[in-house]
Amino acid sequence: MEENEKQNRSLSELVAVVEALIFVSDEPLTTKLLAEVLDEDKESVEAAVEELAKEYKSRESGLQLREIAGGWQISTRTEFHEDVRRFLKTRPSAKLSLASLETLAVIAYKQPVTVPEILEIRGVQSASAIKTLLEKRLIVTKGHKETVGRPMQYGTSKEFLIQFGLKDLSELPSIEDFEDLAG
Amino acid sequence: MEHQQEQFSFDFFAGTPQIVAESADELKIKLGEFAGPLDLLLYLIKQEQANIFDIPIAKITDEYLRYIRLMKRLDISVAADFLVMAATLIEIKSKMLLPREPSEAEDEEIEDPRKELIDRLLEYEKYKSAAQMLYERTTVEQATFARGQIESDENNAEINATMFDLLTVFQKIVARHKDEVQMEIHREEISLADMIKTLKKRLFDQIELSILEFFEEMHSKRELVTAFVAVLEITRTESVKLIQSKTFGDIILKRV
Numbered sequence: 201m202e203e204n205e206k207q208n209r210s211l212s213e214l215v216a217v218v219e220a221l222i223f224v225s226d227e228p229l230t231t232k233l234l235a236e237v238l239d240e241d242k243e244s245v246e247a248a249v250e251e252l253a254k255e256y257k258s259r260e261s262g263l264q265l266r267e268i269a270g271g272w273q274i275s276t277r278t279e280f281h282e283d284v285r286r287f288l289k290t291r292p293s294a295k296l297s298l299a300s301l302e303t304l305a306v307i308a309y310k311q312p313v314t315v316p317e318i319l320e321i322r323g324v325q326s327a328s329a330i331k332t333l334l335e336k337r338l339i340v341t342k343g344h345k346e347t348v349g350r351p352m353q354y355g356t357s358k359e360f361l362i363q364f365g366l367k368d369l370s371e372l373p374s375i376e377d378f379e380d381l382a383g
Numbered sequence: 384m385e386h387q388q389e390q391f392s393f394d395f396f397a398g399t400p401q402i403v404a405e406s407a408d409e410l411k412i413k414l415g416e417f418a419g420p421l422d423l424l425l426y427l428i429k430q431e432q433a434n435i436f437d438i439p440i441a442k443i444t445d446e447y448l449r450y451i452r453l454m455k456r457l458d459i460s461v462a463a464d465f466l467v468m469a470a471t472l473i474e475i476k477s478k479m480l481l482p483r484e485p486s487e488a489e490d491e492e493i494e495d496p497r498k499e500l501i502d503r504l505l506e507y508e509k510y511k512s513a514a515q516m517l518y519e520r521t522t523v524e525q526a527t528f529a530r531g532q533i534e535s536d537e538n539n540a541e542i543n544a545t546m547f548d549l550l551t552v553f554q555k556i557v558a559r560h561k562d563e564v565q566m567e568i569h570r571e572e573i574s575l576a577d578m579i580k581t582l583k584k585r586l587f588d589q590i591e592l593s594i595l596e597f598f599e600e601m602h603s604k605r606e607l608v609t610a611f612v613a614v615l616e617i618t619r620t621e622s623v624k625l626i627q628s629k630t631f632g633d634i635i636l637k638r639v
Contacts, residue, residue, distance in 0.1 A: 223530065264527070273529050281526035292525045298418045298514070305513035321510055323503065324419030324464040364520045365527075378512035379505075 214240065214248040215255070219274075222252075228271030228362065269361035270368055296332070303329035304338060308360070309375045312342040312353035330354065338363065420468035421507040423450060428504075435504060438497055440479055444472040475500060548627050549594070552634055553611050556598045560607065573606060578613040586623060586638050594625075594634040 209217070217238060222229050231249060235242040249272055253265045264277050276284050285291070296304065303326045306318050318326045333339040337359045344350040356369070366372065417423040425435075427446045433439050451469055478496040495501075573581075585592055594614060601607040614636065618625055626635045 226530070275527045275529040278523060278526035281528075284528050288528070295518070295521065298422075301514040301517055302418050302510060305510045305517055308517070309510070309513060321506060322419050323421040323468060323507065363524055364517060365524045366520075373513075373516065375509055375513060378509040378516075 209238075209240065211244075211248060211251065214238070214244060215252050218245065218248045219252055222249075222265070222272050222274050225273075228268045228273040230271040233271075266365070267367050268365060269358050296336075297329070299324070299326070300329040300332050304333055304356075304360075307333070307339055307354050308356050308369070308372060311355035312345070313355075314345050314351040314353050316351060418511075420465045421504060422511065423447065423465070424468065424472075425504060425508060425511070436501060438501070440472065440476050440497060444469075444476045447472055471500065548631075548634060549611075549614070549625065551631060552594055553598065553607075556595070557604065557607060560604060573609060575609055575612055575616070578606075578609045579616055582610075582613050582617055582636075583621070586617075586621075586636060590638050592636045594636055597636075 218234060221234060221237065231242055231245045234240075234249070235245045238245065249265070253272075255261075256263060256265045262277055262280055263274050266273055266275065302322055303318060306321050306326075307313055310317065310321070315326065315330065318330075330339070334341075337357055339354050339360065340357045342353040342355040345353050360366075361368065417426065424443070424447065427443050427450075428435055428438060431439065431442065431446070433443070448469060451465055475496045582592075582597070585597070597614075598607060598610055601610050617623055618636075622639045624637045624639050626637055627633070628635075
């Protein structure tokens with residue numbers, strides 16, 4: 201094969217193979233990686249993914265193709281969660297406590313953020329909530345802050361994006377938007 | 384069983400938590416549902432249907448203290464934060480009771496002693512709403528299943544081992560080496576380059592290599608350290624994976 205020669209698949213061929221790869225992938229698959237593996241332009245892959253997403257939508261599939269944590273993922277449609285769960289014999293996993301959710305919200309919006317900064321906003325110790333969030337891999341340490349005591353800073357992880365169904369952090373509504381809701 | 388648990392969990396959709404309890408004991412449990420002193424304060428303000436910008440501080444302070452008294456059995460570290468807020472409230476209350484100096488009034492705008500508290504409450508309330516948004520998002524996310532999630536842990540027990548897991552295994556072996564009585568025999572020390580070469584060869588032959596086994600083969604602490612550095616080096620430079628099937632278990636070095 202000559203160097204730099206890109207594979208020449210038709211759009212429908214590309215859509216099909218993209219679907220196959222996204223299907224087998226454990227993690228949301230980026231178009232960059234798809235393009236690399238398939239030896240195609242990123243643009244053609246993106247077009248194929250868009251096309252595939254459209255197909256899924258139009259045929260009212262039991263599956264959906266979603267952009268999540270910077271990649272693409274095939275997952276079941278939420279409407280069928282009861283049946284899927286009955287089949288898998290699983291129950292919804294334990295929800296995060298109110299304290300953990302609040303701590304996570306502060307970290308998501310203020311990252312990188314230190315424990316004292318979280319305390320300032322929440323008005324209560326967050327040590328056990330932070331431990332839980334670290335265990336669930338929803339947050340990660342982001343180095344020390346160069347201030348008195350060099351406190352550890354925390355930020356959200358890729359797992360956070362996946363579990364909360366976010367493309368990236370910019371998809372979170374702005375914190376100022378909550379001002380109207382409050383009060 | 385499930386029902387009992389739900390009783391104590393906080394339900395966002397029920398709106399504000401209800402402190403309607405049959406007995407004082409039950410009330411103690413319910414109090415634990417406030418995420419913090421600001422959360423409790425917001426609840427009391429709403430319950431009084433008071434304006435957040437014009438908090439009836441005397442009344443709210445009394446209410447707040449009443450709840451605090453019921454919290455004696457709560458987690459001590461959390462209780463401390465509730466007490467700090469109680470002190471703040473009492474301070475504000477007393478400041479507001481003090482008569483103002485007639486001379487300094489009028490021309491100078493006297494700051495409302497409540498201002499700082501109001502600012503904190505407003506800031507906190509935003510994050511409380513953000514937490515609710517996150518809660519709603521996970522509820523939706525839990526209703527969708529991706530392929531990766533379907534595989535149960537038994538089917539795929541491989542989790543990526545971290546630096547800490549590696550260190551734990553290393554320390555285990557160093558500790559074991561300490562106990563062994565060693566005969567001091569002068570020997571040629573193996574260099575890092577040689578160690579990496581040995582390790583690469585082993586990986587090439589075996590594909591998978593137990594780190595515990597590899598470390599066990601070392602004769603001295605110095606060799607062990609060299610072996611450890613070699614493992615670090617090889618995971619950095621070569622396409623190998625560190626796999627640990629259970630916490631604190633052995634780590635497998637695997638060629639990919």
